[in-house]
Amino acid sequence: MSYMEFKPLVKKVNLKPKGIVEIVLETSITDLQGKIDPLSSMIDRRAEASLDSLVVNYNVAINTKTNKPVVNYKVDDSGVVHEVKPEGEQIEAELGLPKEKILTKEEQEEAERSVIDDFIREGFAPQFDDLPYDFQSIISRKLSGETYMKIASELDMSSGKIVELVDEYRSRVAPMALKWDEWRKGKDKPKAANEKKEDKPAEQADANTENKNSDSPDDVAASKADQGETEGSTHDPEQQGQDASGVSENDADDHGAEKQEDAAAAIDKETLEAFILSGQAPVFEEIEYDFPALLARRKAGETWLKIAPTIGTSSTKLQAAWSRYKKLVTDHMAKQNGGEPGAA
Structure with missing residues (x-):
């Protein structure tokens, strides 16, 4: 056998003397079954090789004030992904106001290529004016066994150019593909048995109505007393929710929330990850993974795609949990800072 295919992990790329590059690949015994x-017979013999990454890297624009993605998506019942405009931006559009300038930062994420290719092959991925190619056909043909060289020759371009275009297209549609993947996994889940509540029996409803209409004067008085409406009370609606300083509870809450948002925005990626690795981050019941340990592995060179199988999950689910965990830790740090950036 002079030809074989398998899916290895690229472990090392070593630069050696005399312009030699040593590439170390690692795979499982099952992946090489019968090969x-x-x-082994190819050792010290020349061979032709091509590597195509199974991980797609893409950038996400983050609002520095809210520490959340600038662009969000939702999926309709037919599986089509739509961009969701932030509430403030939607109001500005309706009123014809100029867009507020948002300070952003870029964060790199990664996704399984198979999820993105499924999204494209199913025909849900959008087309872009500056990428006028039938990527659904290109990727379907590539996955069916055709080479980039053959496809490129039909499009009158180099194989290197078509790989570059496919990589860019996958990166652009990656966030939409992940949202679509959540939708397709959730649409077939059975509804909870007790999701539909039973209506109250007519007799019970009539009994409740009768009791309500037959309240005694003492009951009415007691009810009013509970609500602060008894005779002689000094209840003032304008003073409700207001402290001695004249500041309403709502205003105080809004002010506290603004301070917390500012503190969260001041926490950059390096500070957040250093805090997590220090062991000071709290444990959250809704997060099932030990992210301080997993982050240490990622810092050591592993990717989420490699880490995920070792803990019995998919990289998509792991990345979603990681994003949620980062948000929870950021909020914790902001509260701990007390609205003073850098206090943690």
Whole structure:
């Protein structure tokens, strides 16, 4: 056997003397079942190789004030992904006001290529004016066994150019593909057995109505007393929710929330990850993974795609949990800072 395919992990790229580059690949015994002897026979012999990453890297624009993605998506019942405008931006559009300038920062994320390719092949991925190619056909043909060289020759371009275009297209649609993947996984889940509440029996409803209409004067008085409406009370609606300083509870809450948002925005990626690695981050019941340990592995060179199988999950689910965990830790740090950036 002079030809074989398998899906290895690229472990090392070593630069050696005399312009030699040593590439170390690692794979499982099951991936090479029946291929070990033929592969061994290739040692010290020239071979043709091509590597195509199974991970797609893409950038996400983050609002520095809210520490959330600038662009969000939702999926309708037919599986079509739509961009969701932030509430403030939607109001500005309706009133014809100029857009507020938002300070952003870029964060790199990664996704499984198979999820993105499924999204494209199913025909849900959008087209872009500056990428006028039938990527649904290109990726379907590539996955069916055709080479980039053959496809590129039909499009009158180099194989390097078509790989570059496909990579860019995958990166652009990656956030939409992940949202679509959540939708397709959730649409077939059975509804909870007790999701539909039973209506109250007519007799019970009539009894409740009768009791309500037959309240005694003492009951009415007691009810009013509970609400602060008894005779002689000094209740003033304008003073409700207001402290001695004249500041309403709502205003105080809004002010506290603004301070917390400002403190959260001041926490950059390096500060957040250093805090997590220090062991000071709290444990959250809704987060099932030990992210301080997993982050240490990622810092050591592993990707979420490699880490996920070792803990019995998918990289998509792991990345979603990681994003949620970062948000929870950021909020915790902001509260701890007391609205003073850098106090943690």
